Amino acid sequence: MVIGPDEQGRRLDAVVGGLEPVGSRAEAQRLIESGRVLVDGVVVAKRHLMAAGERLEVRPAPPPLSELVPESVPMTVRYEDEHLLVVDKPAGVVTHPSAGHAGGTLVHGLLAHAIAGGADPTRPGIVHRLDRDTSGLLVVARSERAHRRLQRMLRDRLIERHYTVLVHGRTPPALTVDRPIGRDRKVRTRQAIDVVDGREAVTHLRLLEPLGRVSLLEARLETGRTHQIRVHLESVGHPVVGDRVYGRREETLGLDRQFLHAARLAFPHPETDEPIEVLSPLPHDLQLALARARRQADEHAAGERRPRR
CATH class of the missing domain: 3.30.2350.10 (Pseudouridine synthase)
Known part of the structure; x- marks a missing residue:
């Protein structure tokens, strides 16, 4: 992209963090420090002040590699489209791999559903979790962009979560x-x-x-x-x-x-x-x-x- 009047004078990390594929200033700083952000073809410091006419190039980091293998795990898909899934998790199933739970998790069962998003390769697409012995609904992302937006919605309290409890x-x-x-x-x-x-x-x-x-x-x-x-x-x-x-x-x-x-x-x-x-x-x-x-x-x-x- 070419820097215009709206970005002129702003710090590089602020401009990059505001881009949809990046999504946060912290992620922008990681990209800058790893040399994946160029200004007129050159790596510059995150505090660099942008000037009108400069050409900004951002090379997003590749998604983390996962060594997880799909497994047959009991669950029901209640909603599905190209961006996300809403899954009904039964009691007794752990949401994602953790200490003592290397297999048989909901994530293992969802790998065949093209889940994706997030920095942790052991929990691709996971936006929130349920305890092992709590049953019910979870939303899971199918892309980095959907994952980032759903996590932001969760932080902004735009996802309503209702439980039935005795x-x-x-x-x-x-x-x-x-x-x-x-x-x-x-x-x-x-x-x-x-x-x-x-x-x-x-x-x-x-x-x-x-x-x-x-x-x-x-x-x-x-x-x-x-x-x-x-x-x-x-x-x-x-x-x-x-x-x-x-x-x-x-x-x-x-x-x-x-x-x-x-x-x-x-x-x-x-x-x-x-x-x-x-x-x-x-x-x-x-x-x-x-x-x-x-x-x-x-x-x-x-x-x-x-x-x-």
Whole structure:
């Protein structure tokens, strides 16, 4: 491109960072430092002030090579186009490779769907994640551009993420939990709210159905910290039913995992801006647990109504 009046006098890294294929000043600086940005055919410093008429050439870095091999992994594709996928992940499947999970992840199952985007070759296309034992919807990119735009939308809170969750206790009709979350100081595999380096975390909760000793809620994420919904619900005295890390050793309604399901995703399409809404029904194990909870609530209510002798 040829520098015009609008770019004249601006720093090189600011101009390059504003280009759609680059997307950020940090990425621009990496490209400049690696010699992939030329001004009139010459590598210059990132603080170089642009002059009108200079010719700017940017050579994007090649995508990172991945050694991952496609595998057959259970999942359902709920939405698909040339730019992205929305996938319904079952419980028990890890989102991407990590320590102790070198294979069998959602990423391995999605490699055949041409996912792409992001700097980490072990998690191509991944925009956000779900815990292993949380089921439901994830959006996954198919290009570097879609990945960058979806991540920006996530930061700007333009992607609506709604969960269905069953918790212990009777909750108020609506509740917002605004408590920073960080790694637990004593148990490093847990997250906690009472930490000095916690990051902002906001969860909005709405009561869907009171069921005696448990409550069915809708949880909407404003931020997306690790274990956020589970930590926030524990912090207000309503841990998730079946949660073996943040829950109680109480009635689990037959579940061997937490009752937490990513039921709805809504966002503007990163290329067309058209609204996308994808829904996921409750999985069978959660349907059975909910039926048990309703039956127990009905039996308890009937006992309360029965006249005493």
